[in-house]
Amino acid sequence: MVAARAQQSSGDYYEGLSRKIGFSQMIAPHGLEITYDKTVHVIFPAPVRYVDLGSTNLIAGKADGAENVIRVKAAKKHFRQETNMSVITEDGNFYTFNVKYADEPLLLNVEMCDFIHDGETVNQPNNAMEIYLQDLDNESPRLVRLIMKSVYKQDKRKIRHIGSKRFGVQFLLKGLYAHNDLLYFHTQVKNRTNVPFDVDFVTYKIIDKKVVKRTAMQEQVIYPLRAFNYVTRINGQSSGCTVFALPKFTIPDDKKLVVEMCEKQGGRHQSFEVDNDDLMLAETINELKVR
Numbered sequence: 001m002v003a004a005r006a007q008q009s010s011g012d013y014y015e016g017l018s019r020k021i022g023f024s025q026m027i028a029p030h031g032l033e034i035t036y037d038k039t040v041h042v043i044f045p046a047p048v049r050y051v052d053l054g055s056t057n058l059i060a061g062k063a064d065g066a067e068n069v070i071r072v073k074a075a076k077k078h079f080r081q082e083t084n085m086s087v088i089t090e091d092g093n094f095y096t097f098n099v100k101y102a103d104e105p106l107l108l109n110v111e112m113c114d115f116i117h118d119g120e121t122v123n124q125p126n127n128a129m130e131i132y133l134q135d136l137d138n139e140s141p142r143l144v145r146l147i148m149k150s151v152y153k154q155d156k157r158k159i160r161h162i163g164s165k166r167f168g169v170q171f172l173l174k175g176l177y178a179h180n181d182l183l184y185f186h187t188q189v190k191n192r193t194n195v196p197f198d199v200d201f202v203t204y205k206i207i208d209k210k211v212v213k214r215t216a217m218q219e220q221v222i223y224p225l226r227a228f229n230y231v232t233r234i235n236g237q238s239s240g241c242t243v244f245a246l247p248k249f250t251i252p253d254d255k256k257l258v259v260e261m262c263e264k265q266g267g268r269h270q271s272f273e274v275d276n277d278d279l280m281l282a283e284t285i286n287e288l289k290v291r
Contacts, residue, residue, distance in 0.1 A: 018213035029084065031098040033105035034058070035076040043111045044068045046091035058099060134223060136245075139180055143184030146177055146241040148228035151186050156243060158186075158283060159184055164270045168193035169234075171261050171270035174241070176278065178248070179285035182225070182249055185244045189261070189270075194236040200264035204246060206255050222246055222257075251276035 034040050037148060049069035051060055057079040063069040079101050087095040095112065136144055156175060163172035169193070175186035185204075191197045206220040224244040230242035251257055257274040 011096070011290055012086055013256045027096055027125045029098045032072070032085070032099045033107070034072050034074050034099055035102055035103035035105050036077045038070045038073065038105065038108060040105055040107070041109050042072065042087075042097075043109070044070070044087065044089050045112060045201070046089040046093070048087055049090050049258045050086075050088035054099070055079075055128060056233065057081070057083055057101075058083060058085060059139060072099070077101075090141065091145060099120070107213065117156040133179070137183070144182065144226055145228070145243055146264045147177070147184060147243060148226065150182055151175060151177060151243050152228050152241060156178060159278075160273060162272050162278065166270060167178070167268040168270050169197055169270060170274060171259075173272060176274075176282040177285050178282040181248045183248055183279075183282060184285070185246065186241065187237060187259070188241045189234045189242065190233060190239040191234040196236055198264040198266070199232045199234075199235040200261065202242075202244075202261045204244075205258050206249070206251055206259070207258055209254055209256050221253045222249060249279075 009199050031044070032040065034147065041063065045068070048070055051062075051070060053060055057075050058072060059075045060070055060072045063071050068089070072085065082098055084101045085097045085099050087097075089095070119291060157172075159173050160174040163170060165171075170188075170190040171193070172188045172190070173185060177184040177186070187202075189197065189199075202224075204222040204224065206222065210220055224246050226245040228243040230247075231242050234240050242282075251274070254278065257272065257279070258271055260269065260271040262269045
């Protein structure tokens with residue numbers, strides 16, 4: 001009888017030794033109504049990186065051509081059991097929804113405007129949780145954004161010898177910063193003409209310093225991970241700054257980094273070069289000053 005009692009389960013996980021999750025650890029979900037004959041769109045303040053659906057009663061996916069909009073609808077009519085949906089966005093926030101069927105949903109287009117914040121801890125919503133993303137080398141997306149924002153707002157020109165000036169347009173490297181495994185390039189475009197400059201793309205490429213004719217030029221393209229205030233048009237007699245976050249890299253002695261900005265449907269292309277010596281002088285970011 002004693003042995004039987006010893007083997008009897010208490011009904012709790014790990015025989016009552018597990019700690020219960022309190023409400024302070026809970027991310028409160030939002031309620032979301034969906035239906036079969038209409039599509040509900042949920043708009044987030046940052047591009048969506050991950051979506052998980054609680055059951056096959058839901059169909060969801062990114063809206064075509066929009067990275068921050070999720071479309072959701074019911075896979076079958078009048079399902080009765082409530083389910084859920086979870087979303088992770090590029091800024092490292094986690095969102096959760098309890099989803100149920102409704103013949104006529106109250107809201108067909110939902111903007112998560114209460115999640116739009118400036119990155120400060122005091123302004124974080126109580127139902128968003130920061131996620132560390134692999135493409136940022138597990139750096140905090142919120143901290144990356146704060147660093148870019150801080151560099152942009154301070155707007156200091158730390159570098160004065162790197163840039164290009166052609167056709168009345170200037171493309172400058174104002175500053176170069178380093179924090180953990182990321183590099184931050186602070187760039188500026190000045191348009192001294194009266195014709196607007198539309199940016200087609202900006203590329204970062206490591207190429208050979210000396211290219212022998214009739215041989216293939218070796219290029220290593222480095223793709224920016226994030227951009228703060230990405231300028232796509234510079235009106236006449238105006239300027240604009242952008243801060244790019246790139247993965248950490250170094251430049252061999254026989255190579256150089258070429259940063260090229262091409263004009264859309266135009267020929268006023270700009271480019272400047274960065275050597276490894278310049279890269280090694282990148283200013284260290286003081287994390288305490290940007291938090």
